[in-house]
Amino acid sequence: MPNMLPPSRPQRTLAVAQLSNSLGDGAYYVTSALYFTHVVGLAPARIGLGLTVAWAVGSVVGVPLGRIADRRGPRGTAVLLALATGAAVASFLVVRDFLPFLVAACLYATAQSGLAAARQALLAGLVAEEERTAVLAHLQSTLNAGLAVGAALGGLALSAGSRPAYLGVFAIDALSFLLCALVLLRVPAVAPAPAVRGARLEVLRDRPYAVITLLNTVLLLRMPLLSLGLPLWITECTDAPEWLVSALFMLNTGAVMLFQVRTARSVTGLATAARAIRRSGAFALTACGVFALSAGSPPRVAVTALVGGSVLLAAAEMLQSAGSWQLGFGLAPAGRIGEYQGFFGSGVTVARTLGPLLLTALLVGMGALGWLLLGGLFLVASYALGPVARWAAGTRQEPAPVSVV
Template sequence: MGARETIRIAVRNVVPPAGLTRALAVQAMVYAVGSGLFHAGSAVFFTRALGLSAAQVGLGLSIAAGVSLLGTVPLGGLTDRYGPQRVWIVGLVLDAALFATYPFVGGFAGFLAVVVALAAVESASGVAVQVYSINALAPEERVTAMAYQRSSLNVGFGLGAVISGLVLAVDTIEAYRGMVWFISMVFLVTAIFVRRLPRLPQVARPTEPMSRLAVLRDRPFMVVSLLSGLLTAHQTLYLTVMPLWILTHTDAPKTIIAGLVLLNTVLIVLLQVRASRGADTASGAARASRRGALLIALFCLVLPISGLTRGALTVVVLVAAATVLILAELIESAGAWGLTATLPPADQRGAYVGAFRLGSQVQYLIAPVGLTALGVTTGGWGWLPAAAIFVLVGLAIVPVVGWAGRTPRLGAAAPERTMTPVP
């Protein structure tokens, strides 16, 4: 293969094809500029601009996480009732309004009100974004389009982080206020992008719609949600547990942590689309999830080696472990998209996608504490049971997805029709 062909393939895996797939990727990148900017600068903003203590910030964000957990299913059901595009646009406008109020927050109570409201909005709009992509695209295009969106999100996150660096360098109250007002404007621009996306016909509602919480009774689907959600622990491992391990159990320089975050961003941008191939069916998505689980288990075996090495060899081991975990993230993410695109019924997709997100919410509650305790505080031997957990999840997810595929979904109507955008 020549250099020109290699470049052409690389570009094709990064730049989405013209049409709806590209439009969705562009809005994802625009949105991520604001989101990435805030994630990178939020801790300093909360403490410097709002005058909150670290304990107050942690408590407020924990309460918001609880609201997100409780609201994911009922608020996700709004998508089925009002349509994903409408819920998505309203969510972006509310995000913009809430961010615009941040500079006027006085004390912990005001901060708590804003972060809880933002968590509730995200519970609804996060489902709407995914449901719109599923409804608007043909089944064979959905996973690839979501992969392009994730690649674009990482480009936007990177740009946001660069802008955040400039704000942190200025380090004035006015700069921090300008930062959140700029983020507010980014979300309004994103809302305009979404408003211009093709309108979709409303999916026919069942004659007797089920309760918004009834999906929780769909046992095989909820088991799939739990297993897939546990695999999103790769995020906790990469951003929390691995840095703690590096700082406490290796002789690697602290700066390598930033280098590994950059490596994650670059590989996701370059490889996410390629890694998503074959995950556009339920069986293919299940196999991708299994591969992702086994790669996470392999990471749990490779990383502790860095505690036994010295110098340059430690850096080599850390880069190898990080690369394995990034591959796990790429493949597992594609598997999760495939499962949400194929298992939920078309007329209850919002409720089911919301329920699917519960699995990752559970992971966020237990993985930071559990994996830190196993991997870091044990001195290293805890990585063995951690690896065993992911092997078991990987072995279980394929038969469980098969069980869910054989079980009719609650409230399901007729088989899904291919959705055609309204001109």
């Protein structure tokens, strides 16, 4: 699948780094919950509490870590944070109680959040502004390919069900971040950004950018929707077979892997980004309406509705991703890319932290009406992003040359 790889060598090296740790992450994602309950012996409620606290810490610390990447150089910062993430994963191997688990989880979430911001700053230094969305699409395809393969490895560990199998998965994930750090050392160094006048964390005072981040966080609720909302809906509210949960995950991963690059080609500036996000909101609303039809339907009808809704949701995800990348980078001032991306990336953390509570209340608690309310929320947020992006562009010292419509 050559379409997954970016054209130039530095960009391909970034893709290899992305692939290396996504393989380990894919295995980690499908086994971590059972590892912490069956091997470590923690109660599910304590695991949920620990991860919520950890990701809350990570979302806050990601901004100053992004600032460090701007000032000290993104490549060296990314390498150190990749090593810190690997060390955090390795520490899970010796965790036997809640407090050490909480400390390790906070280190993991902090390093992951900072690594994401540093990588974005590194990409900004290596790729021309007009090419960033296309390159990010390639990286997203690579990410999904790695997650899919990693999830398959995790599935083997789940089938074995033994302590050594689980420990092997965590060891692979830790080593994958070590490999990521080594690969990042092969990327050309990017000079630290010169000092910029203003507050030390200017992004916290940038109200238009904060509103964009908030609206984008609403759209990112599609992430826990795929990993938690749909599985709960399928098992609790429909007569569809449980194996459909994994099938829909594979469908989403494969679609993004194959079509994200093609989808992102239409996004070339702030105007096209706003248009893509509006289309994503329409697709998301339609997907939610189709998902709602699966309740109380015969199994064959339910499966058809769930598959159709998942196709629409994948289209919404690819459009929203491409548009949000353009807005997140295009509205960040030069010299503050890491800082701003650290803040923008906190939306992922917030969506994953608060999303499960909201989705459970809407979907399991309200049924079909909850799906329609969720779809309406997606649509409103997607249409609001255009005017807010126009507001943000007008507050820049050097407004984007393309108007937002």
